[in-house]
Amino acid sequence: MPLRRHSGPPRPAILRSLAALGAAALLLAGCAAGPAATTATPASGGTLTYATGFGEPTCLDPHVGGNMPQALVGTNFVESLFSQDADGTIVPWLATSGTPSADGLSWDIALRDDVTFTDGTPFDAAAVKANVEHMQDPATASSTAILALGKVTEVQVVDPTTARFVLSEPDSALLESLAQTWLAMESPTALQRTQEENCESPVGTGPFVVSSWTKQDNITLVRNDDYNSPPAGSAHEGPAYLDEIVWRFIPDSATRFAALQSGQVDVIDEMQPDNVVAAESSDQLDVLTGALPGASIRLELNAGYAPFDDEKVRKAFIASADVNPGIESLFFGTVDRSYSVLSSGTPFGASYPDDFAIDPDRANQLLDEAGWTGRDADGYRTKDGQRLTVDFPISTNQSIPAEQSLFEQIQATTKEVGFDVELHPLDLSSWYAALGAWDFGVTSAIYTKNSPDVLRILYHSSNIIPAPSGYHPNNAHVSIPELDADLTEAGQTTDADQREALYADAQKILSDGAYVLPLYDHLQKIGYGPRVQGLSLLPTLQIPTFYDAWVQQ
């Protein structure tokens, strides 16, 4: 799959910048005596303050562990081999193209020859090899990158600008995996330092450099003046405009929004639905939203254990869980109902709305047929003296308050047909423990991955039980040979039509079996103040990029 730079239609980032330019020009024309500070063209200089609610990384090297806080800040100082455009198409970044062998068992990745890490180390095929080895080294304790490189057995240095990825089986998602920030390229010289040092100040090729990290307070990033490697689709070339980015950690969403409103910070993430509405109706603030790729926000019904090991009970739950009124009222119109397991930001998503119709009569009939015919004093259904109880562990780190209220509404509507849904709000560690022990009937877990291959991770039977860790992405306990076959084949073929057909079939199997109740897209919600121009989201993981951003002085 050879790739050209600047292929395809104009990128949204460019469009947005043009729109911003136009707006600024209009503003200037409209008030000739206006403040001289308003500039129509991007101005270099200034400091931008970003406040994140995702939490503080424990290590700035995104190879180590690998979560959203690391990807958000890491995008400023490390870069990936590839990027993706708004349609999910792979576009060049540090690599210029990727070409698979005929049998799909190796990929030749052609690299740019003019890029240097900020410590002076040249970026070349040996650096790519060193990075892959670092990610796959157990001592690195990678979780995300090592999983994404599961089929990569080794990287060979063919010549300085060609790295050959040798695979154990074909991997149609390889380039998408390599586009993630968690698999970004770091200086091999810097990687040889202790992990503690590398966590404090990883060295990449990005438009900014980590200058200092004051734990629990801020990370300060300064401009890389020698920068020359923006991803395809960027609005300009050369170094970034901003002198400095101050990256602050503000866990409380109300404080974060107050800080944005009062101008104390310029950009915030993790906006609550009411704040999005307030910002959109304000003439001072703006909001950028994007659907995070991967799985939608959804309920997964644990089909491995009672009561949801019975398909009729699963179908009764889905036929009685009335989601739409809650989404309309609790989210103030900021999200749309989804009927797809895949996020709208992921290719090959298929929707089957009819499978999720609300029908209490049918739910009651299904529960009768399944033998849950008794009723106890509280109105819950029983079978052999056992109440129809569904435990629902909720991660308070991942579920926002509006979402937790939505779960309460689902609890209320399913109660009408006799389900006893018990909500258990838990911190992240306890929630992981409950999932690991299969101690739940239904749960909601976020999984962000920029490829439909996320379906294989979430619903292939091999991902039910790697016992020692208790880690099992297949929370629905789905084990269907035809589904496994579809997902394996789709993960290997690079034929787009064949992938689409296989993924459609896989999603139909999931929908027919009532394993998953899709709710809505997981949205990145970024709010920004009046000083900020040229801000956009990198489509790969919907992460804000500050390369094209500037502030009005």
Add this chain to the structure above:
Amino acid sequence: MRLVGAVFVLWAAATLTFFGLRLIPGDPAQAILGGPGSQASAEALAQVRAEYGLDQPIGVQYVAQLGRLATGDLGTSYSLKSPVADIIGSQIGGTLLLAALALLVAWVIALGLAVWSTRGGRVAAAVGSTLEIVAAAVPHFWLATVLVLIFSTALRWFPAVSTAGPEGLVLPVLTLALPLAGFLGQVMRESVLNALEAPFTLSARARGESETGVRWRHVLRHGALPGVALSGWAFGWLISGAVVVETVFARPGLGRTLLNAVQLRDVPLVVGVVLVVALGYVLMTLATDAATRLVDPRARFS
């Protein structure tokens, strides 16, 4: 004797914290590697468990931890990967400043309220006591949000999140001080009222001292006693309040460190912070004992 008591308090704090953290569900290894959007593999977890000794029996882990603590080594944080002593050293200043200022402001408000409301007749007494009860009942997180809405979003007088300058301290200090002033004010007003009716007040008045002199020299000294005694307790209370206030106002400090550490099951860091707070509590109790002797001559002879 006091030293033995202090050592016992510290040992009990460390032990309860250690087992408390390990009894609640949650795997520290999962938390070290985890976080929204990431899923750890079996190999990575095994590696982390071996590295941090989490694969040992819990008794062995406890003895090892206690042995390190006995030699003054607080260990290394799981999550921040730096020595616990360094982390606490870098965070304790902000929290102590916050707690000390809050205690001072609470004292000023409580004293002022006690003096004013016991002097101004029935209406003042009712207003004073209502204010105290309301203030004491208000939860920190609510008060913090309301103060931000009024003074940051609407009036723009003070920043919503902490800054290097003193203006960033105003709202956090008020959030901690107002409920505490409510508590202190309640007990102080009670004892001020008692003191006003005590024979020594009558004799002071009979000697011809002015009303202000009576109040400040005799009554307040008496009225402040329960407040002084409560200040030891208030220290512990302020530290727990700091967990909320530092989180809401995004201030670096021990409280926020503790919250993050508990969520990540970072045993060495939690135990370290708890030990430091327990030590502070012990010292504060000794200090209030001394202060009581200073204010109340009777205590010097008992």
